[in-house]
Amino acid sequence: QVQLVESGGGLVQAGGSLRLSCAASGRIFRINAMGWFRQAPGKEREFVAAIKWSGGSTRYAESVKGRFAISREDAKNTVYLQMNSLKPEDTAVYYCAADFGWGIGVSEEGRRFDYWGQGTQVTVSS
Numbered sequence: 001q002v003q004l005v006e007s008g009g010g011l012v013q014a015g016g017s018l019r020l021s022c023a024a025s026g027r028i029f030r031i032n033a034m035g036w037f038r039q040a041p042g043k044e045r046e047f048v049a050a051i052k053w054s055g056g057s058t059r060y061a062e063s064v065k066g067r068f069a070i071s072r073e074d075a076k077n078t079v080y081l082q083m084n085s086l087k088p089e090d091t092a093v094y095y096c097a098a099d100f101g102w103g104i105g106v107s108e109e110g111r112r113f114d115y116w117g118q119g120t121q122v123t124v125s126s
Helices: none
Strands: 002-007 010-013 018-026 033-039 046-052 058-060 068-073 078-083 092-099 120-125
Touching (some): 018 033, 018 120, 033 068, 046 068
Parallel strands (some): 010 120
Antiparallel strands (some): 018 078, 033 092
16 A cells, blocks of 8 residues: 655745645555646646656646756655746645556646545635
């Protein structure tokens, strides 16, 4: 079994920054990619960012490009999401996800990810 534990959410004013962390533990043999998704009240879950474990290539949603940065720490099986210039529309529950498959590239499709964290709330006040 694999566990993903997120941390770093909270309340911040518009224009501020937050850094989310997600640590994977358990029966991990190989990580293909890890990513972040978010879900705002009354809306569907949406892709935010993802990173390929080998090589470190990244992919971002258009709405966060230039403001968010995803990174990884191999030795700790941990992925980070640095969020800058936060906007009220970034308010959501943020979920970490891990892809243990063999797909090529970095996917933004939730179905490609095998395990999910419990989520961490990010609230941006105006």
